[in-house]
Amino acid sequence: MSDIESKASELIQDRKVMERLLTAEKKRRGAGTGLTFVGVHNVAQHWWCTQQAVLKSRANELMFFAVYLQDRIGYAHRLGLIDKLPRRGEALLDIGREITLADVEMLRRQTPKKPADVEVYYSAFDTVDKGGKPVRYIHPDQPKEMKRDFEREAAARNVRIGDVEEHPLMRGMFFHSSRAEWHPTVRWNFPWRTYTVVGEPDGLTEEFVYEYKSTRNRYLMNFVKPVAIAQADLYGYFFQRQKKRVQIEIGEESNTDTYEQPVDRARAEETLTAFAGVDRGERPHLPKPWKCRSCDFRVTCSVSQASK
Numbered sequence: 001m002s003d004i005e006s007k008a009s010e011l012i013q014d015r016k017v018m019e020r021l022l023t024a025e026k027k028r029r030g031a032g033t034g035l036t037f038v039g040v041h042n043v044a045q046h047w048w049c050t051q052q053a054v055l056k057s058r059a060n061e062l063m064f065f066a067v068y069l070q071d072r073i074g075y076a077h078r079l080g081l082i083d084k085l086p087r088r089g090e091a092l093l094d095i096g097r098e099i100t101l102a103d104v105e106m107l108r109r110q111t112p113k114k115p116a117d118v119e120v121y122y123s124a125f126d127t128v129d130k131g132g133k134p135v136r137y138i139h140p141d142q143p144k145e146m147k148r149d150f151e152r153e154a155a156a157r158n159v160r161i162g163d164v165e166e167h168p169l170m171r172g173m174f175f176h177s178s179r180a181e182w183h184p185t186v187r188w189n190f191p192w193r194t195y196t197v198v199g200e201p202d203g204l205t206e207e208f209v210y211e212y213k214s215t216r217n218r219y220l221m222n223f224v225k226p227v228a229i230a231q232a233d234l235y236g237y238f239f240q241r242q243k244k245r246v247q248i249e250i251g252e253e254s255n256t257d258t259y260e261q262p263v264d265r266a267r268a269e270e271t272l273t274a275f276a277g278v279d280r281g282e283r284p285h286l287p288k289p290w291k292c293r294s295c296d297f298r299v300t301c302s303v304s305q306a307s308k
């Protein structure tokens with residue numbers, strides 16, 4: 001990582017600076033306090049629950065703004081557009097405005113080959129469970145000896161070993177690291193109406209976008225698939241690909257379904273439009289109550305059906 005990229009990386013860790021810059025950027029755009037920086041992954045959640053897609057996007061906006069800024073600075077440096085960072089904070093907001101999708105594609109083609117240490121990096125993860133107690137999740141694809149080492153070390157610290165099925169995000173991260181196909185990719189942002197939409201496909205080749213998801217069983221797959229397809233359509237729409245390749249691993253069947261289809265641009269616009277409508281205050285379609293019961297927003301959400 002270059003000196004400029006390291007400095008940009010440090011900068012985006014400073015919450016106060018990021019909040020100030022986000023306010024300044026919204027002021028420049030005349031966006032007031034409205035939601036502006038969103039991620040493709042969250043927008044695609046419209047097909048799970050649009051209300052959740054919007055609430056999650058609002059909660060994550062600062063992170064997506066930070067990512068947007070980091071990419072503009074980092075790519076501007078790699079493209080030879082800047083050789084130092086400006087002293088005045090607000091001047092950072094101007095960096096990278098001339099970067100085109102063609103520039104970003106050139107950087108994507110420079111993506112290194114699959115790193116050898118991906119599986120090792122995601123070998124185990126320590127966190128806390130819903131009750132606030134420490135828990136360790138171990139990658140199920142680890143060799144037995146390594147699993148045992150992680151278990152012994154956790155036991156010595158009185159840390160519970162969790163089942164990855166109780167933490168879908170963790171399962172997704174583990175499986176993605178070792179079971180998804182590897183393709184080059186790149187992260188970039190795109191204007192859509194008043195939003196800036198940030199996205200990084202799981203894979204982006206010259207021909208198609210690639211999206212991988214995992215789920216526990218075929219019943220849940222019926223709800224995961226529309227989100228995965230929508231996410232791939234959004235990537236295809238923004239990165240201008242004609243085809244999508246979507247894979248969904250179904251844990252209980254030890255099976256992976258693969259879908260190869262044209263990118264549906266109309267569907268991508270439908271997703272974005274529905275998301276924007278709920279963000280503006282339109283009443284969302286209510287999801288099935290079981291989704292509310294496991295939702296992070298079940299207590300604060302105005303249309304929660306968690307008690308039904």
Ligand code: SF4
Pocket residue numbers: 049050051052053055286287291292293295296297298299301302303304305306
């Ligand atoms: S509580 Fe239910 S309606 Fe509200 S965001 Fe969560 S899933 Fe959607």
